[in-house]
Amino acid sequence: MKKILSGFMVFITFAACGCAQNPPVFDGARAFAILEKQCEFGARVPGTPAHQKCRDYLITALRGYADQVTTQEFLHTFGKPPQSARATNIIANFQPARRDRVLLCAHWDCRHICDEDPDPKKRTLPVMGANDGASGVAVLLEIARLLKARPPRQGVDIVLFDAEDQGMQGDDRSYARGSQYFARHVEPTYHPRYGILLDMIGDKDLLIYQEAFSVQMARPIVDKVWAAAQRLGISEFVPQVGYAVFDDHVPLLERGIACIDVIDFDYPHWHTSHDTPDKCSAASLEKVGRVVVEVLYNP
Ligand SMILES: [Zn+2]
Numbered sequence: 001m002k003k004i005l006s007g008f009m010v011f012i013t014f015a016a017c018g019c020a021q022n023p024p025v026f027d028g029a030r031a032f033a034i035l036e037k038q039c040e041f042g043a044r045v046p047g048t049p050a051h052q053k054c055r056d057y058l059i060t061a062l063r064g065y066a067d068q069v070t071t072q073e074f075l076h077t078f079g080k081p082p083q084s085a086r087a088t089n090i091i092a093n094f095q096p097a098r099r100d101r102v103l104l105c106a107h108w109d110c111r112h113i114c115d116e117d118p119d120p121k122k123r124t125l126p127v128m129g130a131n132d133g134a135s136g137v138a139v140l141l142e143i144a145r146l147l148k149a150r151p152p153r154q155g156v157d158i159v160l161f162d163a164e165d166q167g168m169q170g171d172d173r174s175y176a177r178g179s180q181y182f183a184r185h186v187e188p189t190y191h192p193r194y195g196i197l198l199d200m201i202g203d204k205d206l207l208i209y210q211e212a213f214s215v216q217m218a219r220p221i222v223d224k225v226w227a228a229a230q231r232l233g234i235s236e237f238v239p240q241v242g243y244a245v246f247d248d249h250v251p252l253l254e255r256g257i258a259c260i261d262v263i264d265f266d267y268p269h270w271h272t273s274h275d276t277p278d279k280c281s282a283a284s285l286e287k288v289g290r291v292v293v294e295v296l297y298n299p
Pocket of ligand 1: 165
């Protein structure tokens with residue numbers, strides 16, 4: 001009798017210590033509501049009221065979860081003819097005193113033109129960016145909620161980059177301006193263990209190949225993330241190399257941060273007027289969210 005009781009006590013102690021074996025539950029429906037919320041503001045193109053409103057919403061939401069939220073403001077010039085607007089990177093730190101850190105990031109701006117639209121008349125319209133912008137942010141905001149509810153062993157930094165998507169074709173450096181700015185201004189002592197960038201991960205028809213720059217420069221992190229997907233039986237993460245994409249992770253890789261890009265680049269509505277919430281799904285956001293949570297909580 002005594003022996004059984006002490007075994008039971010050990011179990012109770014273990015269960016209460018917080019070193020949980022099961023990661024917290026990522027809620028795809030909540031994430032999808034955050035995707036829709038961003039789109040309700042309109043296309044979040046720098047310099048527009050929609051951009052300003054969404055910026056305020058994201059800062060307020062993150063302040064509810066993170067220990068510290070700061071911004072990086074810079075002037076961003078883009079388009080033809082060139083226009084200038086204020087751009088804002090939003091940085092949320094969880095457990096900022098911890099040295100052992102992980103970086104999670106996404107871009108929150110929308111492209112100013114639908115230059116890939118099949119209808120030439122629509123090519124001057126801005127992109128709604130349900131997938132290209134809002135999807136990554138939605139997953140990270142839902143993860144922020146989980147980070148507050150159950151802090152993992154390591155500190156986490158969520159960075160939402162602005163000015164990713166206003167570039168000109170053929171000029172890579174005109175893209176990813178927010179992450180270029182971040183890479184130039186981040187403290188030299190900042191060395192997260194790894195980074196995960198989420199971009200275009202909301203497509204209903206989800207299929208995520210490994211991104212080529214990530215494989216080339218941060219292979220162990222790619223393997224870690226795809227292994228987590230495999231453990232969860234999420235077969236939409238295909239363990240084969242797909243496209244090479246100049247995205248926000250490249251300036252970070254150049255700065256020595258092992259950040260990979262999780263991106264589903266086979267999206268027929270990319271940079272068109274059809275990148276709207278109905279092309280995305282809660283199920284896809286949930287799959288990606290569960291993989292990131294698995295990586296964070298079962299390192
Ligand atoms: Zn884009």
